[in-house]
Amino acid sequence: MAELNSKIPKGPLAKKWSQYKDHQNLVNPSNKRKLDIIIVGTGLAGSAAAASLGEMGFNVKIFCYQDSPRRAHSIAAQGGINAAKNYPNDGDSIYRLFYDTIKGGDYRAREANVYRLAEVSNSIIDQCVAQGVPFAREYGGSLENRSFGGAQVSRTFFARGQTGQQLLLGAYGALSRQIKLGTVKLYERHEMMDVVLVDGKARGIIARNLITGKLERHFGHAVVIATGGYGNVFYLSTNAMGSNTSAIWQIFKKGAFFANPCFTQIHPTCIPVHGDYQSKLTLMSESLRNDGRIWVPKNKEDAEAQRHGKLKANDIPEENRDYFLERRYPAFGNLVPRDVASRAAKERCDAGYGVGETGLAVFLDFRESIGRLGKHVIEERYGNLFQMYEKIVDENPYENPMMIYPAVHYTMGGTWVDYELQTTVTGLFAAGEANFSDHGANRLGASALMQGLADGYFVLPYTIQNYLAGEIRVARMSTDRAEFAEAEAGVQERLDKLMSVKGTRSVDQFHKELGRIMWENVGMGRTEASLKNAIELIRRLRAEFWKDVKIPGAMNELNVELEKANRVADFLELGELLAHDALNRNESCGGHFREEYQTEEGECRRNDEDYKYVAAWEYLSEGEFKLHKEDLVYEEIEVKQRVYK
Amino acid sequence: MKLTLRIWRQKDAKSAGRFVTYPIDNISPNCSFLEMLDILNEELIGKNEDPVVFDHDCREGICGMCSLYINGRPHGPDDAVTACQLHMRKFRDGDTIIIEPWRARPFPVIKDLMVDRSAFDKIIQEGGYVSVNTGGAAEANNILVGKEFAELAMDAAACIGCGACVAACKNASAMLFVSAKISQFALLPQGQVEAKQRVKKMVKMMDELGFGNCTNTYACEAECPKLISRSNIARMNREFLCAKVS
Numbered sequence: 001m002a003e004l005n006s007k008i009p010k011g012p013l014a015k016k017w018s019q020y021k022d023h024q025n026l027v028n029p030s031n032k033r034k035l036d037i038i039i040v041g042t043g044l045a046g047s048a049a050a051a052s053l054g055e056m057g058f059n060v061k062i063f064c065y066q067d068s069p070r071r072a073h074s075i076a077a078q079g080g081i082n083a084a085k086n087y088p089n090d091g092d093s094i095y096r097l098f099y100d101t102i103k104g105g106d107y108r109a110r111e112a113n114v115y116r117l118a119e120v121s122n123s124i125i126d127q128c129v130a131q132g133v134p135f136a137r138e139y140g141g142s143l144e145n146r147s148f149g150g151a152q153v154s155r156t157f158f159a160r161g162q163t164g165q166q167l168l169l170g171a172y173g174a175l176s177r178q179i180k181l182g183t184v185k186l187y188e189r190h191e192m193m194d195v196v197l198v199d200g201k202a203r204g205i206i207a208r209n210l211i212t213g214k215l216e217r218h219f220g221h222a223v224v225i226a227t228g229g230y231g232n233v234f235y236l237s238t239n240a241m242g243s244n245t246s247a248i249w250q251i252f253k254k255g256a257f258f259a260n261p262c263f264t265q266i267h268p269t270c271i272p273v274h275g276d277y278q279s280k281l282t283l284m285s286e287s288l289r290n291d292g293r294i295w296v297p298k299n300k301e302d303a304e305a306q307r308h309g310k311l312k313a314n315d316i317p318e319e320n321r322d323y324f325l326e327r328r329y330p331a332f333g334n335l336v337p338r339d340v341a342s343r344a345a346k347e348r349c350d351a352g353y354g355v356g357e358t359g360l361a362v363f364l365d366f367r368e369s370i371g372r373l374g375k376h377v378i379e380e381r382y383g384n385l386f387q388m389y390e391k392i393v394d395e396n397p398y399e400n401p402m403m404i405y406p407a408v409h410y411t412m413g414g415t416w417v418d419y420e421l422q423t424t425v426t427g428l429f430a431a432g433e434a435n436f437s438d439h440g441a442n443r444l445g446a447s448a449l450m451q452g453l454a455d456g457y458f459v460l461p462y463t464i465q466n467y468l469a470g471e472i473r474v475a476r477m478s479t480d481r482a483e484f485a486e487a488e489a490g491v492q493e494r495l496d497k498l499m500s501v502k503g504t505r506s507v508d509q510f511h512k513e514l515g516r517i518m519w520e521n522v523g524m525g526r527t528e529a530s531l532k533n534a535i536e537l538i539r540r541l542r543a544e545f546w547k548d549v550k551i552p553g554a555m556n557e558l559n560v561e562l563e564k565a566n567r568v569a570d571f572l573e574l575g576e577l578l579a580h581d582a583l584n585r586n587e588s589c590g591g592h593f594r595e596e597y598q599t600e601e602g603e604c605r606r607n608d609e610d611y612k613y614v615a616a617w618e619y620l621s622e623g624e625f626k627l628h629k630e631d632l633v634y635e636e637i638e639v640k641q642r643v644y645k
Numbered sequence: 646m647k648l649t650l651r652i653w654r655q656k657d658a659k660s661a662g663r664f665v666t667y668p669i670d671n672i673s674p675n676c677s678f679l680e681m682l683d684i685l686n687e688e689l690i691g692k693n694e695d696p697v698v699f700d701h702d703c704r705e706g707i708c709g710m711c712s713l714y715i716n717g718r719p720h721g722p723d724d725a726v727t728a729c730q731l732h733m734r735k736f737r738d739g740d741t742i743i744i745e746p747w748r749a750r751p752f753p754v755i756k757d758l759m760v761d762r763s764a765f766d767k768i769i770q771e772g773g774y775v776s777v778n779t780g781g782a783a784e785a786n787n788i789l790v791g792k793e794f795a796e797l798a799m800d801a802a803a804c805i806g807c808g809a810c811v812a813a814c815k816n817a818s819a820m821l822f823v824s825a826k827i828s829q830f831a832l833l834p835q836g837q838v839e840a841k842q843r844v845k846k847m848v849k850m851m852d853e854l855g856f857g858n859c860t861n862t863y864a865c866e867a868e869c870p871k872l873i874s875r876s877n878i879a880r881m882n883r884e885f886l887c888a889k890v891s
Contacts, residue, residue, distance in 0.1 A: 048779075052780075066702060067710065067761070067762060067763070068762065068763070068765070068766050068806065069766075070708075070709070070766075070806055071703075071708040071709060071710050072708075075703065075707050075709075076705055076707050085785070085786075123780075123782070125785045126782040126783065126784060127777075127779060127780075127782045129785040129788055129835070130775065130777045130782035130783065130788075130835060131774065131775050131835070132774075132775045132798075132830055132833050132835040132836055134790075134799040134833065135795070136795065137790050137791070137792045137795040138792065139792050140789070141789030141791050141792070143785055159799060159802075160803075162707070162803060165707055165805075166799075166802060170774075172769070173769065173773055173774025174774060174777075174779070176766065176769045176773060176774060177770070177774050177776060179766075179770050180770040188763065211755060238705075240702040240703045240704070240708060241701060241703075241704060242702050274675050275673055275675060277673065277676050277680050277683065277684055278680065279677070279679065279680050279683055279704060280704045280705070282705045283705070388705070388730070391706075391723070391726050391730050391732070392677075392730065392732070457779045457780075458779070458780075506687055506690045506691070508683070508687065552690055552693065552695055552696065558657075558698065558756050558759075560696065561690065561696060
């Protein structure tokens with residue numbers, strides 16, 4: 001089985017990437033035409049990579065389960081994208097962005113990758129502006145910036161509250177251009193079911209056409225997985241309904257290690273849960289914390305009265321409000337990183353100060369900033385978010401403070417990749433949220449878009465070439481080969497098995513049950529006991545699923561329930577690995593909070609002595625995983641306790 | 646809430662469709678419209694019936710995937726929202742709700758309420774972008790964009806490609822969708838080099854795909870969940886005319 005070799009280039013940190021590019025292997029134009037690349041996923045990473053590789057002259061096939069590449073969930077990112085341009089002249093630099101990202105990730109990310117990310121961040125902005133992405137502008141016509149959590153500079157570029165949409169549409173435009181030119185072929189409404197290995201190298205995929213239900217075989221000299229994160233293992237999350245773990249779970253079973261699955265991000269500012277029929281949670285952008293102040297009542301009686309509808313937020317006087325983030329973290333205030341803000345909100349609610357009907361909410365209040373800046377400024381900055389809030393909650397946030405609560409948002413963990421974004425399976429790459437690489441134990445706001453586009457535009461197109469340069473003598477393979485037939489038979493067998501259960505409970509019922517187990521035991525606060533309990537419960541639920549799931553309809557047709565069942569089957573295995581990893585990591589860091597390991601003030605107690613490593617799991621058999629450790633070596637940065645006070 | 650749903654059921658693109666009536670009870674007014682359909686589907690699965698197929702994904706009004714024609718209006722009775730953000734509090738207890746797919750020849754029904762909107766992708770492929778390769782872009786602040794133009798471009802770029810404009814239009818015209826993309830680039834310096842080719846090619850493809858023409862009733866603007874303005878259509882017409890005569 002593969003060994004962990006991160007392939008970090010030699011040389012000083014700031015020169016590693018340029019030296020890598022200077023010495024990597026290239027493929028000449030006539031050979032590029034002979035090489036096929038499969039990309040799964042059309043979000044920022046997938047679309048950007050497909051467009052860039054198509055422009056270079058490779059043959060690209062790109063797959064998405066949605067009806068169009070433009071639907072990928074990158075589209076929903078609201079707040080912005082970081083870059084080290086230092087336009088506001090507030091002292092930003094590549095080093096500082098790198099440093100903030102490592103620190104924000106609680107010293108659990110790989111230094112060389114993060115430095116590269118910061119280094120290419122400026123090119124991303126240049127590229128997107130050239131594409132015509134309508135970023136916010138100053139009156140003089142130059143680009144405008146705003147602040148995000150975990151930074152003391154303003155380095156976030158944005159397009160109102162729709163930055164992800166605009167960046168994705170930029171990448172989708174570039175992709176569309178290549179589709180027109182014929183370098184990229186699009187397979188929409190297709191889902192990857194498995195990866196095909198030939199002599200230990202990734203050589204293709206088995207995909208299911210979601211309209212006809214037919215299985216298809218596709219060859220590629222290399223395969224790229226850019227299918228996003230696995231937050232939907234919690235059922236309720238800010239992810240799209242279709243977001244799933246299946247691609248990264250299938251490659252995990254074929255030998256691609258899964259790194260740091262327990263590093264999941266709970267976002268502090270989401271609209272609270274309101275009923276058991278609820279299907280998803282809606283995020284309110286972190287950018288709101290620029291101007292909104294987070295508080296709960298100082299007195300429990302006030303909180304209780306508010307919960308019972310006897311007291312309105314606006315009737316609670318200033319002196320009876322506890323701006324708990326400003327109180328606990330004066331240096332960063334409301335702009336502390338997400339993990340810190342989420343835990344602080346949970347702490348207040350657990351202590352009985354929560355508001356709203358369920359008591360599981362805190363206020364996000366704009367009264368002060370509306371008074372200072374005027375309503376029109378707030379409207380210009382966050383108008384669409386305020387409108388969204390009002391549509392969902394039926395309350396006017398200009399007049400009454402918003403109510404928010406943390407929700408599952410992003411997964412820092414993912415497929416283990418080396419510096420070249422190659423997994424432990426040769427020829428198989430992972431990009432964007434699907435890989436584990438850059439955010440450590442906690443991702444900073446506006447860094448996901450940066451990483452997705454960095455991987456897609458500026459990293460993968462280079463590193464994959466270094467691999468493909470050695471493959472130019474490999475002719476296109478026939479998909480009639482035994483390896484393809486075997487992989488397809490495996491997929492068929494699994495689908496047959498799902499269809500043959502003919503039980504009594506719907507897929508959603510199992511998914512909701514899994515979500516409850518995960519949120520209660522593997523959510524914001526985790527203990528040894530809760531994690532062991534989770535593993536037990538998940539195993540039991542998984543066994544029930546395979547005995548009792550009910551899928552109407554047939555296999556060879558459009559069958560939404562079968563699609564969902566296939567995804568939930570994988571979540572039911574991933575959930576166990578996630579708990580397993582959280583149990584192994586006897587420390588608290590970033591989004592991973594083990595209640596046994598906290599300081600007297602309730603902050604994370606990290607254990608660098610024993611856990612300063614990436615936990616990369618190898619799949620042995622169902623429920624059996626083997627741990628491999630990649631030690632994190634910090635040459636440039638001094639590892640410190642993360643302080644935002 | 647207790648409701649009567651009349652939903653368009655159609656096995657596949659080739660079969661004929663029909664309305665089927667489903668009573669539904671115990672719906673919370675805080676439930677979203679799609680969550681209400683989830684509840685219906687749970688009931689149908691329980692009764693060994695085929696669940697209703699409909700497109701949806703982000704459920705926060707931005708992916709543009711949901712596409713329901715509710716009581717004669719794309720995305721239903723609320724203004725400036727997609728169906729996924731429509732809440733049941735917009736209906737009254739005892740209401741009958743009629744749910745149909747988008748109806749337009751270029752958007753054939755796939756199954757039940759799901760339609761094929763790949764025609765929109767084909768229009769974008771004709772030129773809904775700036776032709777710039779990755780790498781080698783100039784320093785971002787070398788391209789200055791006046792704030793008001795940036796804002797107008799952003800207004801147009803906010804289109805989510807859901808197709809409500811086409812569904813709302815008696816001519817199944819895609820002018821609002823196409824003009825939004827044309828406008829975004831017409832308003833920005835980055836879009837100038839290819840402006841003439843872009844508008845000609847995109848309009849040609851729009852026509853070839855069978856979308857109708859605009860007869861200025863502006864149902865598209867009224868039903869657009871992102872409030873895309875009809876002034877974009879005027880801008881596109883101007884761009885088109887300029888491109889044709891010069």
